Structures are given as C-alpha cells and as structure tokens.
Amino acid sequence: MADSNFIDYVKILCRSGKGGAGSRHFYRAKYVPKGGPDGGDGGRGGHVILRGNKNMWTLLPLKYRRHVFAGNGQSGSGGRSFGKDGEDVTIEVPCGTVVFDSETGEYLCEVTADGEEIKLLRGGRGGLGNWHFKSATNRTPRYAQPGEPAIEKSVILELKLLADVGLVGFPNAGKSTLLSSVSAARPKIADYPFTTMEPQLGIVSYRDNRSFVMADIPGIIEGASEGKGLGLRFLRHIERNAVLLFMVPADAADIRHEYEILLNELTRFNPELADKHRVLAISKSDMLDNELIAEIEHELPAEIPHIFISSVTGQGIAGLKDILWKAITDDSNRIEPMTITHRPLDGHHRVREEDEFIFENEPLPNPVDDEEVWDDEEWDEDFEYDWDDDTEPIDFSK
Numbered sequence: 001m002a003d004s005n006f007i008d009y010v011k012i013l014c015r016s017g018k019g020g021a022g023s024r025h026f027y028r029a030k031y032v033p034k035g036g037p038d039g040g041d042g043g044r045g046g047h048v049i050l051r052g053n054k055n056m057w058t059l060l061p062l063k064y065r066r067h068v069f070a071g072n073g074q075s076g077s078g079g080r081s082f083g084k085d086g087e088d089v090t091i092e093v094p095c096g097t098v099v100f101d102s103e104t105g106e107y108l109c110e111v112t113a114d115g116e117e118i119k120l121l122r123g124g125r126g127g128l129g130n131w132h133f134k135s136a137t138n139r140t141p142r143y144a145q146p147g148e149p150a151i152e153k154s155v156i157l158e159l160k161l162l163a164d165v166g167l168v169g170f171p172n173a174g175k176s177t178l179l180s181s182v183s184a185a186r187p188k189i190a191d192y193p194f195t196t197m198e199p200q201l202g203i204v205s206y207r208d209n210r211s212f213v214m215a216d217i218p219g220i221i222e223g224a225s226e227g228k229g230l231g232l233r234f235l236r237h238i239e240r241n242a243v244l245l246f247m248v249p250a251d252a253a254d255i256r257h258e259y260e261i262l263l264n265e266l267t268r269f270n271p272e273l274a275d276k277h278r279v280l281a282i283s284k285s286d287m288l289d290n291e292l293i294a295e296i297e298h299e300l301p302a303e304i305p306h307i308f309i310s311s312v313t314g315q316g317i318a319g320l321k322d323i324l325w326k327a328i329t330d331d332s333n334r335i336e337p338m339t340i341t342h343r344p345l346d347g348h349h350r351v352r353e354e355d356e357f358i359f360e361n362e363p364l365p366n367p368v369d370d371e372e373v374w375d376d377e378e379w380d381e382d383f384e385y386d387w388d389d390d391t392e393p394i395d396f397s398k
C-alpha cells in the first residue's frame, strides 16, 4: 500500500494544549501600599478538532502528519491580564471517518457530514489568578491555580466510504467493468483476480439530472471476514453504503451458493449488514441465451430483487439503475448508513504494514515550558506585604 494514494487507515498522536497557569501577582506601585492581588487567569489550551471535508476522499494528508499538537495556553500576568488561549488545531478528514482509540480499539466518534466539527480532545482550562482568591480573611492569597494538563491520545482514523451503492462480489465478477460502464471512473479491469486493490468511487448519472455514488470494492472471497484475501481491509467500506449490489457472474457454477457465501462473509463481519437493501445482478449475461436465463431464474434466491446485466453489451444496465435508485430512495433505507454500529478494532486482524508508515516532515512537538507555570518574575519571595503598616508613603518629589 506504500505507493497508493488511497489511504483509509492512519494512526496519529494527538495532544491538546495545556491550560495556562493563573498568576500570583500583587499590584505594586508608588503610593499604593496595599495594591492587593491582581494576578490574571491563564489562557485555555487549544482543542484538537476534527472537521469533515467533502472534497477529501483519502486520509493521505495525515499519513505525513503523524503528530497533531494544539497550542498551550499562556499564563496570566499582573494587572488581571488574561493569558492568551492556545491555538486550536483542526484536522480535516473525509466524510465517513471513524475514530478509534489505538490502545483499546474502542470506538470514539465519527465524522459524517461536510463541515461537521467534533472536538476530539479538549484543551486544558486556564488556572484562575490569585485575585479570585482574595477574601476578608485572606487578603494576600499567594495562591493561583495551575492550568489543566494537556490530554494526549493516540488514535486510529479509519475511512469508511460513504457511497450509495457498494459492489459486492468475488474477484473477477465484473465489478470494475460495471463501474467503468456507468460512471466516468476508470478502474483497472483485467481477467485475473484482485485486479482492484483499493476501493474506487464513481458517480452514476441517472435520469432527470439525478445521480448516485457507487463504490467498487476489492473482491471478497470465502473467509474474508477472517482476513483472507484482501477482504477484511475493505469490508468496512461496505458498512456505510445504503444499498449493496451483489454481483455474481453468469458462468458461476452455482449462483445462489456464491450469493450466500458473500452474504455470510458480510454478516460475519458485521451482522447489521444483513439489514441493508440488497440487489443481485447476474453479470456477464451476454454469455447467456434466453433459454439459459429462464433456467437460472428458477435457482435464484427469491428474497431479493435480481437482474441480468452485461457491462459489455449494456443489457439490463438501465433496469439496474432503476432498481438501485428505488432502493436508495426507499424511506425505510434512509437512515441506515448513518446508524451502523462500528465494532471496536481488533488488533489481530490488522494488516501489519498499515502501521508502518513513512515518517516524513514530522513537526517537532510544542516545547512544554514549565518555567511559565509560576509567575516567578512577578513574585518576590522575600518581600513581606505588611497590610497593617499605616505609615504614609514617602513622597520622593520633595
């Protein structure tokens, strides 16, 4: 996958900014003997925010940006001056990005809509300055709050493509050929299994200026849900599709059996996939005559709609689009793609190379400046504030 532009899995280290410390400053000026505490509050640390961007279709930019650190809040200072807030960092991600905790594999959140913002890590709050703590009994609070610490988390971002229709089939079923015949996408097509190594999207135009998105996904084989073939890596892209188009070639020995194997792999990967609208297309039907079609018809599973198609002759393609459109716009199917449960990541099933990304242009971590925590410059340890001393200030102008 190293040469590929399509990246659907990245692991990054994120850190929010720590809050700035409150200041322990006391007001001191000529003729003002009891200036009192006036240390300001520290600034808030920066958040780490995820924002959906519909113009992105891969996590590639993050492959080269493995560390995402927000700015630290600055300390408060005298004169009740607030410290400056740390800078937020916004990570732009494609719609359909799901975030997992990389240590536990636990699902954290997902970004599905364009412009949707999710606060992944909250910046630490700034500490309160000492003027908040003055009271009748303690007029010289030599205490100010430190800022809240930063939160650091290593997360895995996974992209689950948001397509209306996902193509499901064994290798060589003619999935890429179909996508290239109904859309402007130009996937590689060849007469050997696993020609398609990464998912590809195409926009299919339909009548009256309507269109829908179709995703060509690498071929699935028996055992894919356990990691055989390329299956598992890409099965997740099927989770977000509204409709699944199963493709079984006309020359398959047992079309019904192949369909059942595919369905079984999907449901073993995520049982909720069984609830999705399904359509069965018998591809390469140009190889069949009417007699054979009639014969095959009997053997087909009755529970889902089917259609005989040929991407080469165009047979059944218009009818297929009608069926797909009907399924996509079916109200009972509307909310489905958004409400899928994301199962936690399972470390055993991960492909090792996925973690071995190239480290390039890695930004240096923010310097964590502990000196800033206490406002030492303003604070004179030896100086005793004597509030009961009533002596008049010396007038130097005389």
Ligand SMILES: Nc1nc2c(ncn2[C@@H]2O[C@H](COP(=O)(O)OP(=O)(O)OP(=O)(O)O)[C@@H](O)[C@H]2O)c(=O)[nH]1
Residues within 6 Å of the ligand: 169, 170, 171, 172, 173, 174, 175, 176, 177, 178, 188, 189, 190, 191, 192, 193, 194, 195, 196, 197, 217, 218, 219, 220, 283, 284, 285, 286, 287, 309, 310, 311, 312, 313
């Ligand atoms: N006769 C005929 N051949 C087809 C048709 N569609 C695809 N083929 C052939 O089937 C072979 C495989 O097609 P692909 O589109 O690459 O199959 P795929 O499902 O994308 O395969 P993978 O990417 O390996 O999973 C190619 O040699 C195509 O020319 C069709 O409608 N009729």
Ligand SMILES: [Mg+2]
Residues within 6 Å of the ligand: 175, 176, 177, 187, 188, 189, 195, 196, 216
């Ligand atoms: Mg293909």
